[in-house]
Amino acid sequence: GAVVSQHPSWVICKSGTSVKIECRSLDFQATTMFWYRQFPKQSLMLMATSNEGSKATYEQGVEKDKFLINHASLTLSTLTVTSAHPEDSSFYICSAADSANYGYTFGSGTRLTVV
Amino acid sequence: AQSVAQPEDQVNVAEGNPLTVKCTYSVSGNPYLFWYVQYPNRGLQFLLKYITGDNLVKGSYGFEAEFNKSQTSFHLKKPSALVSDSALYFCASDFSGGYQKVTFGTGTKLQVIP
Numbered sequence: 545g546a547v548v549s550q551h552p553s554w555v556i557c558k559s560g561t562s563v564k565i566e567c568r569s570l571d572f573q574a575t576t577m578f579w580y581r582q583f584p585k586q587s588l589m590l591m592a593t594s595n596e597g598s599k600a601t602y603e604q605g606v607e608k609d610k611f612l613i614n615h616a617s618l619t620l621s622t623l624t625v626t627s628a629h630p631e632d633s634s635f636y637i638c639s640a641a642d643s644a645n646y647g648y649t650f651g652s653g654t655r656l657t658v659v
Numbered sequence: 660a661q662s663v664a665q666p667e668d669q670v671n672v673a674e675g676n677p678l679t680v681k682c683t684y685s686v687s688g689n690p691y692l693f694w695y696v697q698y699p700n701r702g703l704q705f706l707l708k709y710i711t712g713d714n715l716v717k718g719s720y721g722f723e724a725e726f727n728k729s730q731t732s733f734h735l736k737k738p739s740a741l742v743s744d745s746a747l748y749f750c751a752s753d754f755s756g757g758y759q760k761v762t763f764g765t766g767t768k769l770q771v772i773p
Contacts, residue, residue: 550702578761587749587763588703637702639761646710647693648753648761650702 546572546642550651557628557658565623565654567638573618574640578648579611582635594621628658661686663752665764672740673772680735680767682724682750691753692733693761694724696746703749709733720744740771 547570557563567577575596580588592608594600594615602608610632612624621640625632638651662685672678684690691710695703707718714726724735733750750764 548702587765590760593760635700639703646691647705647708649705650695652702653700655700 546640546645546647546649548574548638548640548649548651550638550654552654553652554655555657557656559629559658560627562624562626563628563656565625565636565638565656567621567623567640567651569619569640569642569649572640572642572644574621575618575643576641577615577621578639578641579613579621579623580637580639582637582653588637591623625656628656630658632656633658661690661752661762663750663762663764665748665750665767667767668765669768669770671770671772674742675739678737678740678744678769678771680748680750680769682733682735682764684731684733684750684752686731686752692724692726693751693753694718694722694733694735695749695751697749697766698746706735706748740769742771742773745769745771 549568551566577594579591582588590603591606592600592602592613594613596615596618600613615621635653637653639648642649664683693708694706697703706722707716709716709726717723722737748767751761753761
């Protein structure tokens, strides 16, 4: 079945630094990918939708200059958390639209801790 | 507004007993509905989906769900619960049917007691 690889699975960084998270569709082409943020014991909050070759669409309240999304190819989307602060610590999950099977395949998530 | 609701934060069931995790939706059209499971510090794993066709959908790991249009529900069920089924379950819907956006319920923690 469709597989999405998300890397890294966890990362610790210092305040003020930037962190890049990668999301790859391994065996299918994903025109559309989604980035979510999940707080402890809460549901997933959609941050943005990225379409290959175009600018991402951010949800209301999500700072596009802080959470940079790039979807340069049909198999790779990246989320860069710029100038990270402790309040950015969270679990980030990517998802890719699998048009062949009508569904969404999720990455395994990235635990970001900013110290 | 279109939404998905999971009325129970937690469901406890004894191992071997049938389990039900509830989901209702509110939409003005025909929703595409999904169930996902999440284990601690992991992404979401797909269980099953309803797009069209038979109202009873069978999915992974022995789970099934019934689409009930009159009650606007899509409850997840399994005839005999396993301890390994203990996890966080999310109901979700792609109301647009066009990969525009997936709306998630708040999640239900399933605890299967040995």
